Amino acid sequence: MPTKSTRVPTHASTPVKRRPGGRSARVQDAVYSAVGKLMATQRPDQITVPMVAELADVNPTSVYRRWGDIDALLEEVAVAAFTREDEVLPDTGSLEGDLREWARVITDDIVRPHRTRYLRAMVNARDGVVLDACPCWTARREQLAEMISRAHTRGERTPSVEQVLDHVIAPLYHHVVFALPADTAYAERLVDDVLSMRSAESR
C-alpha cells in the first residue's frame, strides 16, 4: 500500500507536494503524456504501468511509488483532461442558439476515440461508490448556469440547469459510452426536446 506523504510543508504558501521541482515535474509530464498517447489506441483496462513507463522513458517503480496503481493514474489523468477550462461559452443571443452550439462542441469533443476512452476509464474507476458530484459535471453545471442566467435576464422562459443536464448531457454521454451513434444532429434533437418541456419552476 503506497503511504501518501501527509507531512505539512514549512510554509503554507508552498503547495502540497514536497518537491515539485524540475525533475518531478518532468516525470509527471512525461507520464501524463504517455497515458494520453496510449489512450489514443488502447483500451483503458489493458493499459499497464510498464507500458506507460516505457513510453514515458521512466522506471516503472517510479510510477508505482507515485500513483500506487494504474487505476489511480488513469483517474487522475482523466479528470485533468476533463477539467481544463479552455472552452469559451457560446453567446448567440438566445438560449436555443447557445445550447445548440454548446451541445455541438461537447459532442464533437467526446466522440473522439481517446475522449471516449477517458470517459469509460472514469466509469470503471467508480465501483462501490456513489458520488454526489463529479468534477467534469460541475464544470458543465457552471457553464449551464451562466447561459441560463443570461437567458433569464433577457426575459426568456428556460428549463432548469438539472433538466438540461438530464436531457441533453446525460443522453449524449450515455450514447457515447455505450457505443451508440451520436452526432451533432442527435445533440440538436436533444436540445429541441428540452426546450419544448414545461419549465421546472412551473411544476
Added chain:
Amino acid sequence: MPTKSTRVPTHASTPVKRRPGGRSARVQDAVYSAVGKLMATQRPDQITVPMVAELADVNPTSVYRRWGDIDALLEEVAVAAFTREDEVLPDTGSLEGDLREWARVITDDIVRPHRTRYLRAMVNARDGVVLDACPCWTARREQLAEMISRAHTRGERTPSVEQVLDHVIAPLYHHVVFALPADTAYAERLVDDVLSMRSAESR
C-alpha cells in the same frame, strides 16, 4: 487466437453448437453462475479466468478454450443477464402510470451493485466500435412501443419511443454507470419531464 468452430451441422434444425449435451451444459451453467457470483463483489476488469474457473470448479483451460478470454465471457454473460424477458409490462390505464411504474422497476433493477457492474462491463467491451443497436436496448424499445401503442389506442397524446429512451432510460443508465445518485424519485422526475415535452410528431 481461439478458432471458433464454423463447421456446418448436418441438420439445419440442430443448433450451432456441435455438442450441447449434458456435460457442456453443466460446465456452462457453472461458469455463468460463477461469473454472477463474482460480479456481486468484484469489479469486472479484475475478474480473471482462473477466478471464475475455481469458483465454477472447472479447469481454467476449458474456459480459455470455449470463450477465448475473460472479456468475451463477461460480455456473453452480461447480455444474457439483460435480455431475460421475465418482466411483466405495467398496464395501469394511462401512459403516465405505465411509464412511472416501468421506470421504477428498471431503476430498482440497475442500482443493484452487480447489475451496475454488468452495465460497466458492457461499456468496457465496446471499444472502437459503434453499434446501431444494443441487445439490452432493443428489449426496452419493444416494451416502450407496446405501452405507447396502447396509449395511442386510448387516444392519448404521447412522446415517441426515441424520446422516452433518450430522456428516461439514457439519463437513468447514465447516472448509474457514472455513480451519480439515482432513485425512484429521480426516475419519476424524468417521466414527468418527458411527458411535458411537445410530442415528436408535432415537430
Added chain:
DNA sequence: CCTCTAAAGCAATGACCTTTGCAATTAGTG
C-alpha cells in the same frame, strides 16, 4: 558552494495469468 533528503533508478524476487501438448472423459451416431 555544500549539505540534506525527496524522488528516481536498478535489480532481484515472487505471484499470477496464459498458452500448449497430451491423456482422459463423454456425448452423439449407426
Added chain:
DNA sequence: CACTAATTGCAAAGGTCATTGCTTTAGAGG
C-alpha cells in the same frame, strides 16, 4: 452396444506484472 470425435482435465513452460531493498541522482535551503 460400439465407435468417433468433441470437450474437458492435467501439467509444464513462458511471459508479464507488481513488490521491495538498496543505490544513485538532483532539487531546495543554508
